[in-house]
Amino acid sequence: MTTKATAIGPEREKLDANLAKIEELSQRLIEALAHRKPINAALNGPEPLLYAQAMQAYWQESITNPAKVFEQQVGYWGKSLSHFLEAQKALSEGRLAPPDDPGPTDKRFKNPLWDSHPYFNFIKQQYLINAEAIRNAVDEIEEMDPQEKRRLRYFARQITDMMAPTNFFATNPDALQRAVETEGDSLVKGLENLVADLEANNGELVVRLVDEEAFEVGGNIATAEGKVVWRNRMMELIQYSPTTDQVRETPLVIFPPWINKFYILDLKPQNSLIRYIVDQGYTLFVVSWVNADESYRDVGLEDYIEDGYLTAMRVVREICGVDRLNVVGYCIAGTTLALTLSLLKKRGDKQIKSATFFTALTDFSDQGEFVPFLQNDFVDGIEKEIEASGILKSFIMSRTFSFLRSTDLIYTPAIRSYMMGETPPAFDLLYWNGDGANLPGRMTMQYLRGLCQRNEFAEGRFELMGETLDVRDVDVPLMSVTAETDHIAAWKDCYRGVQKMGSRSKTFVLSESGHIAGIVNPPSKKKYGHYLNPDLSLPAPEWQQSAEYHAGSWWPVWEAWLRKRSGKMVTAREAGDSEHPPLCDAPGTYVRVKANQ
Missing domain, CATH: 3.40.50 (Rossmann fold)
Known part of the structure; x- marks a missing residue:
């Protein structure tokens, strides 16, 4: 017993020391946030009218077609109740094992504990049930302008992505394991990363994606003579x-x-x-x-x-x-x-x-x-921001693009940096992006x-x-090069513009990959191919279907x-x-x- 206590003592002392550091960093955090100058609120989300329209459409649906609404609700309740009963049954039988999980794979939940541990498995499955219910509720709203519904679907996805259990320390097994393994060091380093990012951006949270000290423009990047x-x-x-x-x-x-x-x-x-x-x-x-x-x-x-x-x-x-x-x-x-x-x-x-x-x-x-x-509420917000500062600040544009892939470009980097205490990678593309x-x-x-x-x-x-x-x-004479998975300049939209151009000599290229990798695709890598089709009279889907792959x-x-x-x-x-x-x-x-x- 004495030996065990001796072994535990220093570990506990280190943990207590790290907790004290967290207290000190918390004060810096408060000071950094105090210097924040909030941008126009319109740039943080849609105007309330969008949600009011959704609620009105949903209420109208419940009146005209109550059976459909009840079917949705009962379906959600049924899945949630069955999920709870399965977990209770396993516990009552003394089995500390989760029920079978037939759901789709999700890279956010790659830690084996999400499938093997009853606590984490229950949280994961209930989150997925909730996310599915929200998607279904939005998809089945009928009396709503299609463009507004498209916006609602986007913001609903942002909400479900934000509420993922991986984004919270108490429900992220990777972060909890790392904290135990490092005796709290990861929490200290994570908070240091968070405070540093806030201090570097005047209290605005901009997640640092890359080790900026690893690159120098004209030194080890942008070096062509x-x-x-x-x-x-x-x-x-x-x-x-x-x-x-x-x-x-x-x-x-x-x-x-x-x-x-x-x-x-x-x-x-x-x-x-x-x-x-x-x-x-x-x-x-x-x-x-x-x-x-x-x-x-x-x-x-x-x-x-x-x-x-x-x-x-x-x-x-x-x-x-x-x-x-x-x-x-x-x-x-x-x-x-x-x-x-x-x-x-x-x-x-x-x-x-x-x-x-x-x-x-x-x-x-x-x-x-x-x-x-690109709707008036958001563009009006940009216009007000410009009236105040004269420019559209880089971080607003960066944040907008990042939210198109929020899991990859916001939440996952934040988890690694702030919860896991990892140093951002030395990645030249991410350095340029920032x-x-x-x-x-x-x-x-x-x-x-x-x-x-x-x-x-x-x-x-x-x-x-x-x-x-x-x-x-x-x-x-022109050539247009586009990228198949480009989420900034969708290739079909680029194609439509080229079709309207008056040139008698047009070549259209569809490269694999996205906005950057589809263009920065050197022959030496032999990585991404491309499609060619001289017939630009076809609609975009038919053009691709009949194109020759190279x-x-x-x-x-x-x-x-x-x-x-x-x-x-x-x-x-x-x-x-x-x-x-x-x-x-x-x-x-x-x-x-x-x-x-």
Whole structure:
């Protein structure tokens, strides 16, 4: 007995010491939260009217079809009661084992204790029963606008995801086991992680997904050699150093999205699209956009086009001594590239030989997964936030995208960091994902109101820079590259926009994977394939059904397509010229500015 007590004593002392640390950290937590400046409440959820409409529809259903409502309720009660009785029966028979669990697998419940331990199994099964009941209740509401019902379904899913037992310490066996194994160290480290995240974001909870100390822009990521050859208030223009003795005569300019930084195309040498393009013998320029601050309040899409696209195109033509060039637009920069091409068409300007669109939307008639965020209550909230700060802050955009995959991008990382006390991983893609940019206020509202909500470009009535822009004006040879599981720019929506474009030469590529991995898909990995089908008259599902599948990356297919539109071989060009001397080394200065500065 004495030996056992001696063994337990030091363990208990360590646990008590850790509990004391938790008390100290709790005070820091309170102080961090005291500095929080809440954003507009409209950005945290739908207006109450949505739930009122749901309740009204449900009440109407109970009056007109009470049997159906009672059937739903009795079904839920029956499952819950049977579940409780099975657990009671097992306990009364002295069996500390749960009943058989025939339910579907769920990666949140991969710990064996969820199936083998009666307590955890009961909690898991009851949670799944509750979640199913909520889904069914929403699905069977009939007297409700389909778009509002879609929003309700989304927010109902957010509620059930938030209430998962894995998200609470007392009902998470992984967290409890880790706390016991580490004698409370995991709780201390987890609370330290939580406090650090709050302090780093002025009291706003932004879960850190990656070890930020593991990466340096220009150090171990974004390291392709090049020079900044032009800079203005909107962008830095980078010309990358040639790696071949000769290059194609026609230069290529890439316009990346300004929601994130351009170096997604140059994370590391093995998956760098920038390096790949240069190695194939092209003179490559890439725009690095400014990270907007409050002084950019009145900057609009017209500024991005005039001081970004048109200026970059002019400088590239001057440096390379050519009249025409090829261009690429990625995501929102692809949408704006289409606007620019429409503008050039109106002006009779034929400087563009070809355009490539990476996951770019131009027709917003179906808002897809963004329906919850593109209704007036949410957009009104964004507008009020912009009126106060002049910009749409990066963390608001990041949070919005994260909630589309809340289990993977919010709750699971929070569990690992705050409950398990784990250090975030050193993952370059997640580092880039967290290195966002602020958006100018005027541009944000033009995009949300004119393009997303009113779909004016696809309908041929988007007023900008003295012209009425129409997606049908896009008539240059083009290739559109989309991604099969993209939840930001759904491929079928991208396809619909391409169908409306006026070009007689269109190539549409459907890559496997999502918004990032579908684009950053080097041939060396031999990971994701792609689909091709020249018949763009088909509806999207039929296009895919009859498309030819090709294993491996789409990069070589695109390069072969681009090569035909890039002219003869000429001597490789060094960066800049006498009129455009290099200003600094790539990746430049704008890319290093953090959104919270």
